[in-house]
Amino acid sequence: MPEAFKIIFLFFGFWILSWLEMSFFSFLNVFGWYFHLIWLLVLLINLFEDRYGYLGLWSAAFGGFFLDIYSPLRFFGFDFFGISTLILFFLSFILKFIILRYVEFPAFKRSKKV
Amino acid sequence: MVSLSKKKLVSGVFLLCLFFLVFNFLASADVLRNFFYKISYPAQKSLWDSSQAAVSFFRSYLDSYQLGQEKKKLASENRELTARLAELDALAEENDVLRQALSLELKNKFVLSPCRLVSKDLAGDIITINFGKNHGAASGQTVVSREGILVGRIEDVYDDFSRVILISYAKSVTDVELQEKKFYALAKGQGNLNISLDLVGKDKEIKEGDLLVTSVLEGVFPPGIPFGKISGVQKQAAASFLQIQVKPLFEMESLNQVFVIKNFKPLK
Numbered sequence: 001m002p003e004a005f006k007i008i009f010l011f012f013g014f015w016i017l018s019w020l021e022m023s024f025f026s027f028l029n030v031f032g033w034y035f036h037l038i039w040l041l042v043l044l045i046n047l048f049e050d051r052y053g054y055l056g057l058w059s060a061a062f063g064g065f066f067l068d069i070y071s072p073l074r075f076f077g078f079d080f081f082g083i084s085t086l087i088l089f090f091l092s093f094i095l096k097f098i099i100l101r102y103v104e105f106p107a108f109k110r111s112k113k114v
Numbered sequence: 115m116v117s118l119s120k121k122k123l124v125s126g127v128f129l130l131c132l133f134f135l136v137f138n139f140l141a142s143a144d145v146l147r148n149f150f151y152k153i154s155y156p157a158q159k160s161l162w163d164s165s166q167a168a169v170s171f172f173r174s175y176l177d178s179y180q181l182g183q184e185k186k187k188l189a190s191e192n193r194e195l196t197a198r199l200a201e202l203d204a205l206a207e208e209n210d211v212l213r214q215a216l217s218l219e220l221k222n223k224f225v226l227s228p229c230r231l232v233s234k235d236l237a238g239d240i241i242t243i244n245f246g247k248n249h250g251a252a253s254g255q256t257v258v259s260r261e262g263i264l265v266g267r268i269e270d271v272y273d274d275f276s277r278v279i280l281i282s283y284a285k286s287v288t289d290v291e292l293q294e295k296k297f298y299a300l301a302k303g304q305g306n307l308n309i310s311l312d313l314v315g316k317d318k319e320i321k322e323g324d325l326l327v328t329s330v331l332e333g334v335f336p337p338g339i340p341f342g343k344i345s346g347v348q349k350q351a352a353a354s355f356l357q358i359q360v361k362p363l364f365e366m367e368s369l370n371q372v373f374v375i376k377n378f379k380p381l382k
Contacts, residue, residue, distance in 0.1 A: 019158050022233035022242075024165040027367065032306045034236045061130075068143075069150045070242075071235045072270075079270075081143035082134030089127060 006055060011062050014038060018066035038063040042088055046095045060092035061085060148246070148272035151232070155244065155275075158232050163370070170367055224336065226258075226373040232275065234366070239280035239305055241266070245374055246274040254380040256335050258373050263363040264328060264339045265372055267380070278372075281341065282307045282362055289332035290341050293325045301326065301341065301360060309342055311358035320347050320358060333381030 001009075021037050028035060042063045046056035064085030072079040137143065151158075181188075229245035245251050257265045257278050266280040279286055286303035290311075300312040314320065324344040330337040346359035 015154075019154060019161055019233075021236055023158060023161040024168065026234035026236055027165060027169040029306065036236060057126075069147055070233065072143075072147075079143075080134070081138050081146075082130075086127075086131060086134065089130060093127065 003054075007058050010055065010059050014041075014059065014062040014066050017041065017063075018070050022070050038067055039088070042092060043095070046092045047099070051096075051099050056092050056096060057089065060088040064088035144270070144272045148274055151242065151272065151275045155232060159230065162231065162233060166367055166370065173367070224375045225377040227376055228371055228373055230371060231369055235277075239266075239283040239286075239303065239307060240269070241278045241280065243276050243278055243372060243374075244274065245276050246272050248273055250376055251276045251374065254334070256339070256375040256378055256380075258339060258375065259364045259369060260371055260373070261364075262340065264335060264341050265362075265364055265369070267334065268374070280307070280362075282309050288335065288341065289329040290326040291329040291337075292320065293327050295319065295324075298329050298331060299326075299358075307362060307366060309360040309362065311344070311360055312355065314356045314358055316349060316354070316356055318356065320344060320356065322347065326360060335380070336375065336378045 017037050021035075025035050025037060042056070042059050045059045049055050064082075064087065067073075067084035067088075068081050071084075072081070073083050075083070227245060227249060229243045229249070232242040232244055234241045243257070251268055251271045253268055253271055255268045257267060259265050264281055266278045266283070266286075268276045269279045270277040280303070281288055281301070282303045282305065284303055284305040288301045289298060290301045291298050295318070297318060299314050301309050302312055304310055311326075322344050326341040326343070328335040328337055328339045328341055340363050342360040342362045344358060345361040348357040350357060
């Protein structure tokens, strides 16, 4: 699938996910803990996508944007638009950096025929 | 590749920060929020309804499972319960009459505007309603349920929608009055639809099930609106005050339509 399609798919996917988070998942909690679908998905995409890919960062941008729209965070009585986007973007950036620098996934390589 | 993408990313983050800074100071995010709320309103409305239906279905299923397990225990307590039921029926009837009277009183006393609940925030006890500036919404207006029970107050107002802080919101503080015993206390929201009651001395007689109403002292909400029910009282030797838990009277799972009191102006 071309990269542009993936990005468009991510945008609408996160939009629908934010609706679900604000309706169905606002009723479901385990000992007062809620399922933050957007955070979870951003984390998973960043962890499991191609280590040189940018989809994790795109998903952080879209997920954060929809959180800023539907669930604005308040600091000292003022809600700064973009704070969720920046936090998610920063976290994705850190994750990417750690994976690129310090994580080596085990992989099976075919040995050369002798 | 790595150094190039690092440069790109750093400049991207910098540009993003700059964009948000400029956006917050020059433009209003409320317009953008209202635009997205308006587009997604039909989908969100039906999602909210179906979520409520699904949650109440699963809850009733779980309840029936638990009832099955407790069948033997209930059978032995049958006689006692039957006697109590008759007593409760009379109380429920009285309760219904009182509720209706209260709701009628509210309707006569205040100008109420009906509106719908659109979504609930996961970040805290905040809901969104389809009632905005265009309908006469203003920050601080009181929101009550269909039965006339206090739900919260309007905090952010957009053109067609508003965000309402529930009485159980973590930073919400309300002056309340214990209906029968005529003394005042401070109800502090704890989040997740939990409220605690502060500054109640150990000498006060409070028991589970006591009803709280809004007091005249604070002026944020109209006085006399049902607020919550005492759900737990603990006396600790070391503490100088009682530890009291309060449950709101409204039920989130059946909260669909709410009313905004338009002609009460809060003092704060």
